[in-house]
Amino acid sequence: MTKRAATGALIGLALGDALGFPTEFNDVPSILAKTGPWREMQLPHPAIVTDDTQMTLALARGMRTATERGPIGPLRLARPVREEFVDWYHSPENNRAPGNTCLKACSLLNLPERDWRDASQVG
Incomplete structure (x- = not known):
């Protein structure tokens, strides 16, 4: 893997983790109530x-x-x-x-x- 690909993978991981952080340990109905459909989720502010x-x-x-x-x-x-x-x-x-x-x-x-x-x- 090139340095560029590794950097991209780590940034993607960090962004996905930040998106999931506010709903960690919640069930699907609770997550949908908080965030709506996942494709419409906004990055939390601040992103953790x-x-x-x-x-x-x-x-x-x-x-x-x-x-x-x-x-x-x-x-x-x-x-x-x-x-x-x-x-x-x-x-x-x-x-x-x-x-x-x-x-x-x-x-x-x-x-x-x-x-x-x-x-x-x-x-």
């Missing part, structure tokens, strides 16, 4: 950058770092992705109510005694 978008961008940055270091594989990918998620975990921008599972996973990634190369430590 959600925790899901932030985590997707962290993953993308980690992948970019890994690919800059050579052919991508699990071991080359693990460290930069881990570092991006730990950075996001500590960021003051991480204030959009991420779920407990995400926060717990990032807190575990943050522990220096949990060596990212040892899969037996998962759990």
Whole structure:
């Protein structure tokens, strides 16, 4: 994928996430009552950058770092992705109510005694 295509995909993801944010966890009748038909939905003002978008961008940055270091594989990918998620975990921008599972996973990634190369430590 070219840099341009990746950027477009990430912008599309962020816009879709911002459109869905006001109705997250609502059922279809509630969503239709709030927004009308989906093809007529307007981008909320302000459009919110959600925790899901932030985590997707962290993953993308980690992948970019890994690919800059050579052919991508699990071991080359693990460290930069881990570092991006730990950075996001500590960021003051991480204030959009991420779920407990995400926060717990990032807190575990943050522990220096949990060596990212040892899969037996998962759990």
